[in-house]
Amino acid sequence: MSDKSERQGYWYGLESRKQIGAVDVLNALRDYRAAEAEMRRRTRASMGMGETDLVALRYLLEAERAGRDVGPKELAVRLGVTSASMTSLVDRLVRSGYVTREPHPTDRRALILRPTPGSDQEVRSTLGDMHARMMEAAETLSSEDSAVVVEFLRRMRKAIDGIAVS
Known part of the structure; x- marks a missing residue:
């Protein structure tokens, strides 16, 4: 496990190798979400x-x-x-x-x-490079890996959707 995972990791137990792998996955997901949020902030600021x-x-x-x-x-x-x-x-x-x-x-x-007619073009030009880079990264996955990622993200969404907030 990387030092970054230990410093910024999720707080639940790291007793088994599978849990360490799960923590790494959750940290990578969290890092992606933070990067996406920052990109959206920059996009909003530019527009x-x-x-x-x-x-x-x-x-x-x-x-x-x-x-x-x-x-x-x-x-x-x-x-x-x-x-x-x-x-x-x-x-x-x-x-x-x-x-x-x-x-x-x-x-x-x-x-x-x-x-307005120009708004579509502005959104496309502002977000186009990001979407192209994301598509490029996704296209490196095999069909089997894509299926695993899609299923994982669907399970994550279901897990989050099931959380009741009082």
Whole structure:
């Protein structure tokens, strides 16, 4: 086991070789998550956005590609924010030039949120290099290794989803 694992390792017992391997896996997963969080922070800073703003914009871009209209109410539910927070978020995205508000085609009281034409290109150029590097790393895996990684990550998600927070 590396010194790094010993210094920064998870706190549960290291009695067996399998546990030491598991701790190494969890440390590598934690290191990946920290690196990804830092990359997202740099991306948000370069685009002048907060985390929720970037998630909202990506959701609007995905909806547009799927041919779906999204209103503020649907976006608020998706993001888990209040209507007041949604109003502030939409105001920021409109002011920054990433989103437009358009009248709903059939409900004159409702609005449709649309990403601006340049916002898709900016997100792609900002995140494109990261996505290419991640794809390059993933493509080095054999089919068998890919299946193991996917199954492991699914089990990790299930383990985390099962945690009740009071």
